[in-house]
Amino acid sequence: xxxxxxxxxxxxEAVDLEVHYGGIAAVKGVSFAVEEGEMVCLIGANGAGxxxxxxxxxxxxxxxGEIRYKTERLDRLPSHALIKMGLALVPEGRGIFARLTVAxxxxxxxxxxxxxxxxxxxxxxxxxxxxxxxxxxxxxAGTLSGGEQQMLAIGRALMGRPKLLLLDEPSMGLxxxxxxxxxxxxxxxxxEGVTIFLVEQNARLALHTCSRGYVMESGKITLADSSAxxxxxxxxxxAYLGE
Amino acid sequence: xDTFLQQLIxxxxxxxxxxxxxxxxTMVYGVIQLINFAHGEVVMIGAMVAFSVIMALVGAxxxxxxxxxxxxxxxxxxxxxxxxxxxxxxLAYRPLRHxxxxxxxxxxxxxxxxxQHLALLIWGRDPRAFPQILENASxxxxxxxxxxxxxxIILLSLLMMAGLTWFVHRTKFGIAIRATAEDVRVAALMGIxxxxxxxxxxxxxxxxxxxxxxxxxxxxxxxxxxxxxxxGLKAFSAAVLGGIGNLAGAMLGGIVLGLVEALGTGYISExxxxxxxxxxxxxxxxxxxxxxxxxxxxxxxxxxxAFLVLILVLVFRPSGLLGERVAERA
Numbered sequence: 001x002x003x004x005x006x007x008x009x010x011x012x013e014a015v016d017l018e019v020h021y022g023g024i025a026a027v028k029g030v031s032f033a034v035e036e037g038e039m040v041c042l043i044g045a046n047g048a049g050x051x052x053x054x055x056x057x058x059x060x061x062x063x064x065g066e067i068r069y070k071t072e073r074l075d076r077l078p079s080h081a082l083i084k085m086g087l088a089l090v091p092e093g094r095g096i097f098a099r100l101t102v103a104x105x106x107x108x109x110x111x112x113x114x115x116x117x118x119x120x121x122x123x124x125x126x127x128x129x130x131x132x133x134x135x136x137x138x139x140x141a142g143t144l145s146g147g148e149q150q151m152l153a154i155g156r157a158l159m160g161r162p163k164l165l166l167l168d169e170p171s172m173g174l175x176x177x178x179x180x181x182x183x184x185x186x187x188x189x190x191x192e193g194v195t196i197f198l199v200e201q202n203a204r205l206a207l208h209t210c211s212r213g214y215v216m217e218s219g220k221i222t223l224a225d226s227s228a229x230x231x232x233x234x235x236x237x238x239a240y241l242g243e
Numbered sequence: 244x245d246t247f248l249q250q251l252i253x254x255x256x257x258x259x260x261x262x263x264x265x266x267x268x269t270m271v272y273g274v275i276q277l278i279n280f281a282h283g284e285v286v287m288i289g290a291m292v293a294f295s296v297i298m299a300l301v302g303a304x305x306x307x308x309x310x311x312x313x314x315x316x317x318x319x320x321x322x323x324x325x326x327x328x329x330x331x332x333x334l335a336y337r338p339l340r341h342x343x344x345x346x347x348x349x350x351x352x353x354x355x356x357x358x359q360h361l362a363l364l365i366w367g368r369d370p371r372a373f374p375q376i377l378e379n380a381s382x383x384x385x386x387x388x389x390x391x392x393x394x395x396i397i398l399l400s401l402l403m404m405a406g407l408t409w410f411v412h413r414t415k416f417g418i419a420i421r422a423t424a425e426d427v428r429v430a431a432l433m434g435i436x437x438x439x440x441x442x443x444x445x446x447x448x449x450x451x452x453x454x455x456x457x458x459x460x461x462x463x464x465x466x467x468x469x470x471x472x473x474x475g476l477k478a479f480s481a482a483v484l485g486g487i488g489n490l491a492g493a494m495l496g497g498i499v500l501g502l503v504e505a506l507g508t509g510y511i512s513e514x515x516x517x518x519x520x521x522x523x524x525x526x527x528x529x530x531x532x533x534x535x536x537x538x539x540x541x542x543x544x545x546x547x548x549a550f551l552v553l554i555l556v557l558v559f560r561p562s563g564l565l566g567e568r569v570a571e572r573a
Contacts, residue, residue, distance in 0.1 A: 067367040079431035097422045108422050112434030
């Protein structure tokens with residue numbers, strides 16, 4: 001039963017993940033798993049260690065503990081090896097290339113691919129999903145509005161044909177109407193079969209979007225449950241839903 | 244002779260060379276915020292290698308057409324310089340990628356000294372007369388003269404600038420270089436290997452530098468193991484003038500610097516002739532009558548202009564002509 005061949009691996013799994021900045025521990029040994037096809041969120045207050053967790057997953061910062069993507073150990077790989085395996089991150093603050101055009105940003109999303117026909121098809125698909133990007137294809141990305149930049153960051157990640165999409169605070173700094181649109185796009189992406197791991201400060205929105213959630217507090221995961229139960233949990237209601 | 248037009252032509256020639264060398268500084272700075280002070284030496288080695296190859300071919304009496312001989316010199320210099328550029332990054336700068344900024348900067352100065360002395364060992368300390376095998380015809384235009392070599396330098400430089408611009412805007416790897424310059428961590432998320440991009444900026448810059456070295460050698464007819472130092476500093480000034488990290492800025496900065504220098508040199512003795520100045524001139528009536536001119540600064544002050552420009556830019560517009568961001572660290 002426990003032979004490696006028979007063991008069922010999650011799409012993404014972290015075991016005792018730790019992140020330190022100098023002597024300060026930002027993430028203090030968290031463990032979680034995301035199964036293929038799921039939409040999972042990680043919620044928590046500002047400074048709880050959510051972004052550090054995500055950055056560690058994407059190998060943007062060094063960490064301790066084990067990170068597994070299917071059977072591969074991510075913690076031994078450089079950041080630029082991840083997208084080839086199907087893992088994309090939409091970073092905090094969007095991280096678009098402001099001095100590149102929208103089309104160039106999208107082309108960079110497909111940097112690791114060489115299937116021209118597939119890239120062209122995916123570009124049409126992204127433009128279909130996010131028509132504003134097509135209108136602004138030749139504009140410098142830095143001239144886009146915050147919401148459009150977030151759309152571009154998501155579209156760029158999709159150009160890499162990810163199996164797992166990590167999203168860091170996609171609602172940050174956006175007007176409510178724009179947040180609504182961004183989350184519509186995220187749901188549409190999930191409906192296409194992309195697994196989503198979402199970090200969000202907006203707990204209500206995140207829990208209503210995802211089926212499962214983890215709650216992070218000062219570097220530790222304190223609660224893990226289905227969204228419905230977390231939404232009903234009095235501690236979550238008091239601390240994160242403002243009730 | 245029309246001084247203005249002549250100095251415009253001369254300035255455009257040297258400015259084109261400055262622009263090509265400045266591209267090497269600015270590309271590397273754009274990606275890793277390092278001023279590769281050894282770049283001037285790479286240019287010098289390009290000139291020296293071409294010098295050796297051209298001398299050997301001429302000495303062997305191959306009877307090849309002169310233009311082909313020079314071309315072979317360039318073709319030999321380019322790969323040598325590319326290899327040096329790659330080695331510099333790989334051996335000297337990469338181990339210091341995450342060190343405090345001063346460490347790579349001092350290393351760059353050290354590399355510059357090492358390359359200079361390597362060249363001293365190979366080519367000796369005497370200036371070498373760069374073989375003038377190209378027929379250098381002059382054409383008169385509006386009271387000034389332009390030579391075949393000048394035309395060749397200007398055209399070749401424009402061609403290289405256009406080529407590089409095309410490369411960074413129209414090819415996937417070129418766009419990846421610009422993306423990495425903007426945000427190396429996010430670029431990595433796209434699957435862009437920063438090490439490859441950084442190495443590429445050194446190699447491309449060195450290739451351009453090699454051609455620039457041959458152009459300078461051919462233009463001045465001389466090659467020397469120290470020629471890269473002042474040339475490098477001037478090209479660096481040009482890169483700062485245009486806005487360091489900005490490719491178009493380096494091109495513009497190079498041309499502007501060349502023009503400022505040529506026009507400044509052309510007019511400085513005239514302007515600093517005290518006998519022409521009304522008040523001072525009267526005080527010096529006797530000397531002026533005897534000598535005709537009392538010139539404060541002669542054209543040997545040529546090198547001052549580049550650094551004057553550098554200082555003025557740093558004081559009044561540190562971000563340069565086309566730079567958006569103020570270079571917060573030097």
